[in-house]
Structures are given as structure tokens and as C-alpha cells.
Amino acid sequence: MPDLEITNLCFLDRGPYSFHIAGGECVGLRxxxxxxxxxxxxxxxxxxxxxxxxRLGEVQADEVAAFLWRRMVALLPAESCWWLESVGxxxxxxxxxxxxxxxxxxxxxxxxxWHVSRLSTGxxxxxxxxxxxxxxxxxxxxxxxxxxxxxxxxSRVEELLTRYSQNNNVPMLWVSxxxxxxxxxxxxxxxxxxxGLLVDTGVxxxxxxxxxxx
Amino acid sequence: MDVQPxxxxxxxxxxxxxxxxxxLSWRLRLxxxxxxxxxxxxxxxxxxxxxxxxxxxxxxxxxGPLLLLATIMLLVAxxxxxxxxxxxxxxxxxxxxxxGAMFISSFTVTLLALLVIIGQTPWYEPRYxxxxxxxxxxxxxxxxxxxxxxxxxxxxxxxxxxxxxLMLGQTATQAVAEIRRxxxxxxxxxxxxxxxxxxxxxxxxxxxxxxxGGSSPLDAVQYQILIMFLICAGTGxxxxxxxxxxxxxxxxxxxxxxxxxxxxGTRKTLQAGP
Numbered sequence: 001m002p003d004l005e006i007t008n009l010c011f012l013d014r015g016p017y018s019f020h021i022a023g024g025e026c027v028g029l030r031x032x033x034x035x036x037x038x039x040x041x042x043x044x045x046x047x048x049x050x051x052x053x054x055r056l057g058e059v060q061a062d063e064v065a066a067f068l069w070r071r072m073v074a075l076l077p078a079e080s081c082w083w084l085e086s087v088g089x090x091x092x093x094x095x096x097x098x099x100x101x102x103x104x105x106x107x108x109x110x111x112x113x114w115h116v117s118r119l120s121t122g123x124x125x126x127x128x129x130x131x132x133x134x135x136x137x138x139x140x141x142x143x144x145x146x147x148x149x150x151x152x153x154x155s156r157v158e159e160l161l162t163r164y165s166q167n168n169n170v171p172m173l174w175v176s177x178x179x180x181x182x183x184x185x186x187x188x189x190x191x192x193x194x195x196g197l198l199v200d201t202g203v204x205x206x207x208x209x210x211x212x213x214x
Numbered sequence: 215m216d217v218q219p220x221x222x223x224x225x226x227x228x229x230x231x232x233x234x235x236x237x238l239s240w241r242l243r244l245x246x247x248x249x250x251x252x253x254x255x256x257x258x259x260x261x262x263x264x265x266x267x268x269x270x271x272x273x274x275x276x277x278g279p280l281l282l283l284a285t286i287m288l289l290v291a292x293x294x295x296x297x298x299x300x301x302x303x304x305x306x307x308x309x310x311x312x313x314g315a316m317f318i319s320s321f322t323v324t325l326l327a328l329l330v331i332i333g334q335t336p337w338y339e340p341r342y343x344x345x346x347x348x349x350x351x352x353x354x355x356x357x358x359x360x361x362x363x364x365x366x367x368x369x370x371x372x373x374x375x376x377x378x379x380l381m382l383g384q385t386a387t388q389a390v391a392e393i394r395r396x397x398x399x400x401x402x403x404x405x406x407x408x409x410x411x412x413x414x415x416x417x418x419x420x421x422x423x424x425x426x427g428g429s430s431p432l433d434a435v436q437y438q439i440l441i442m443f444l445i446c447a448g449t450g451x452x453x454x455x456x457x458x459x460x461x462x463x464x465x466x467x468x469x470x471x472x473x474x475x476x477x478x479g480t481r482k483t484l485q486a487g488p
Contacts (some may be wrong), residue, residue: 045381045469046470047377047380047470047471048470048471049382049466062302065385065469066380066467066468066470067383067384067385068383068470070380070381070382070383071382071383074381074382074383075381075382076376077378079374081374081375081377081378081379082371083375083378083379132382132384135382135383165389180333
């Protein structure tokens with residue numbers, strides 16, 4: 001089962017960051033805007049220059065090609081980009097996307113032919129999540145995954161991502177400004193303070209079962 | 215048959231046209247007067263200078279001075295490629311890419327033409343070597359500069375898309391495939407267009423010169439076809455080398471987009487054309 005181990009991760013003038021997320025565990029990350037939460041996610045996805053070691057399960061980041069690491073450690077940016085004409089073209093194989101994922105986020109198979117230029121912000125966000133999961137990632141880094149969604153979609157996304165994480169023993173790092181949401185989806189919480197200082201604020205105390213395995 | 219020589223008065227007459235243009239620009243507040251003046255002065259000085267250099271070179275046929283002149287031409291072209299880019303690569307690499315690409319393409323193609331195709335003895339006969347190299351360098355310079363400018367500018371504008379594609383697990387090569395293609399295309403466009411309209415809309419400069427100099431039109435046309443092919447090949451190879459090289463510099467070994475290696479986007483003052 002994959003777990004994510006970050007050791008002495010430094011980038012820009014930040015760090016060192018060291019923490020561990022177990023397989024199937026969801027860790028929430030909160031903090032004021034501009035403290036560098038997104039930067040931390042980018043560094044873990046190896047998109048910026050960094051030092052330190054990162055390990056996912058048996059795999060050391062520096063021992064695999066960067067694009068393979070990013071396929072395993074999937075980053076969902078706060079704003080997704082779509083560069084081709086139709087939605088389906090952005091998938092390696094749209095036909096392989098499971099029906100329950102599409103339905104789970106309120107789409108059907110015809111969405112593959114939709115024009116990107118006519119997608120709403122919320123639709124783009126939900127489709128970005130589907131696109132990300134289609135890569136079968138082994139770790140999820142989520143940058144405010146529900147920021148642009150209505151309440152109904154928020155629950156659907158939370159449910160889908162939690163189910164994916166539980167079923168596949170996937171560690172998740174979930175950035176959100178909503179403490180209530182983090183209470184719902186996370187087992188543990190980090191707080192990012194000024195200058196990127198990361199504080200482990202401990203296990204979420206709302207009775208949510210913490211039976212994920214280490 | 216010899217060329218009708220031009221007197222200074224003839225050139226002064228042509229210059230008075232530019233003076234008129236400058237006056238008009240001043241009246242219409244186009245702000246072009248200064249640039250027209252500088253461009254005209256540069257053309258006059260540079261061409262007079264090269265005229266004397268060539269006269270010397272033709273009098274003493276030897277590969278040494280020829281190589282020296284070729285090197286100077288290459289270095290100036292390399293500087294010009296940088297000057298024509300809005301966001302050039304910082305440091306020695308920015309200069310090296312343009313210069314290296316032009317060296318590889320222009321010099322090899324010129325050598326091939328001199329040694330194999332034209333087969334003049336000696337091969338370094340400056341009467342052939344310098345005009346050939348000059349035409350190839352001038353055209354590859356345009357192509358390489360256009361392509362590099364297009365590549366860096368598009369990468370800058372589409373940086374979010376590139377990074378999104380990297381996040382989805384694409385390699386750097388996959389993530390810039392379309393941009394690379396567009397960049398190479400835009401570098402090739404001028405020569406492809408020139409080839410498409412040659413003889414129908416425009417009469418290329420070298421052919422015109424040869425005809426003015428008294429060659430038979432058919433000989434001149436054959437040389438012009440040769441030159442067009444050489445320029446097309448040189449520009450194509452040069453552009454591809456430059457774009458590949460540039461791409462390697464803009465991503466690192468971890469397939470990260472490294473746009474901080476580009477200088478900020480202020481174009482230096484427009485340079486006069488060739």
C-alpha cells in the first residue's frame with residue numbers, strides 16, 4: 001500500500017518540510033491565502049526546483065522519471081486548463097473512464113464530446129477531477145477542489161474522492177479554506193502559518209473513524 | 215557587357231526619396247524619421263565597407279581572410295537573433311543557440327554547395343563563397359529568430375497550459391509538441407512564401423543582380439533555383455536545431471518549465487532590416 005513520505009523538502013526559501021501521510025489517509029491543509037499552500041503541492045508534484053527526498057510506497061521521486069512521478073502523485077490545481085476542442089480529447093482514453101465516476105459527478109458519457117469553450121467553471125472543475133482520476137493516481141494533492149462548486153456538487157466530489165482514496169489506499173493532501181469541509185473529509189490537519197511554517201494540528205476530533213491502516 | 219556604373223549623384227537622388235519620406239513622417243508624426251535615417255546610414259556605411267573588404271578579398275584569394283570574414287558575419291548574425299526576440303534566453307546559451315544553429319546549417323550547406331555542387335577551384339574562391347554564405351546566413355537568421363521568438367513567446371503565454379499538461383503526466387516533449395511545430399512553421403514561412411511567389415510576383419535579388427551584371431537570364435535562373443533550395447534547407451535545419459536546443463534549455467531534467475531562464479519581455483529598439 002502506498003504511503004507518502006516527505007523528508008526535508010525545501011524549495012524557494014521555504015522548508016524544510018517533513019511529514020508522512022499513510023495510504024488511505026486524508027490530511028487537510030489550511031492557512032491564509034498567500035502562505036504557500038499551493039507552492040507546497042507544486043513542490044511535491046516536482047514542478048518547482050527543490051531539494052529533499054520524497055517517497056511514495058516503494059518509489060523514490062528521484063529514481064523515476066518526473067512524468068511518471070506526476071502520474072502517480074497527481075496534483076489538481078485550483079484552476080484547471082483545457083487546451084483542445086472537446087473534453088474527451090484531454091483524456092488518454094476517454095472510453096476507459098468508468099461510468100460510476102461520470103455519473104457520480106453528474107455527467108453522462110456524452111460529456112466527452114462537449115466543447116470546452118462552453119463549459120462552466122464548475123463543470124470544468126468536476127471534469128478536471130475526472131480527468132485526474134482517469135490516470136489512476138496513487139496519491140492525490142488537491143488544491144481547493146470544491147472552491148467553485150455548488151453545495152450539491154461539493155458533497156458529490158467529497159464522496160467520490162474519499163471513496164477513491166479509501167478503495168485504493170491512496171494518501172490525500174486536501175487544501176481548503178473551509179474548516180467544516182476538512183472536518184468532514186480529513187483524518188488529520190496541517191495549518192500553514194506565515195512564511196510557510198507548517199504546523200500539525202493533529203487528529204480531527206469529530207468522531208470520524210480513523211481506521212485507516214498505517 | 216558591363217554594368218552601368220552609378221555616380222554619387224545617382225545615389226544622392228535615391229537618398230532624396232528617403233529625405234522626402236522622413237519629412238512626411240515628421241509631418242504625420244509617425245516618429246519614423248530617426249529610424250529611417252539610422253537605417254539608411256547603416257546600410258550605406260556597412261555596404262561601402264563590405265565593398266572594400268570584398269575587393270581586397272577578391273584580390274588575395276586565401277582561405278584565412280575568408281574564414282575571418284565568415285566568422286564576423288556569423289557573430290553579428292548571432293547578436294541580431296537575440297535582439298529580435300522579445301524574451302530571449304538569458305546568459306551565454308541564448309546567444310549560443312542562435313549562433314550555433316546558424317553555424318551548423320549555413321556553414322554546412324554553403325560548404326556542400328561550394329565543394330560538391332558548384333565545384334569551383336579553389337573551393338574558397340571568395341567570389342562564390344561570400345555571396346552564398348551571406349545569403350544563407352541572412353535568411354537562416356530571419357528564420358531562426360522568428361522561430362525562437364515564437365517559441366518563447368507562446369510558451370510564456372501558455373505556461374499554465376504547459377504546466378497543466380505536465381501535472382497530468384505528459385513529458386516535456388509531449389507538452390510542447392504543438393508549440394514546437396508552430397514555431398518551426400513560422401520560421402520556415404518567409405522562405406516558403408518567397409519560393410511560392412518567386413518569378414511570378416517577385417524577382418529575387420541575386421537573379422536580378424546577375425541579369426544586371428550581364429549573365430544570360432537562364433543561367434541566372436538556375437543559380438537562383440539553387441540558392442532557393444539551399445536557403446530552404448538551411449533555414450529548415452537551422453530552425454529545427456535552434457528549437458530543439460531552446461526546448462532543452464526551457465525544461466530541466468525533471469521536466470519542469472523553467473521560464474525564469476528568459477529575460478523579461480522588453481523588446482530592444484527595432485533594428486533595421488537586412
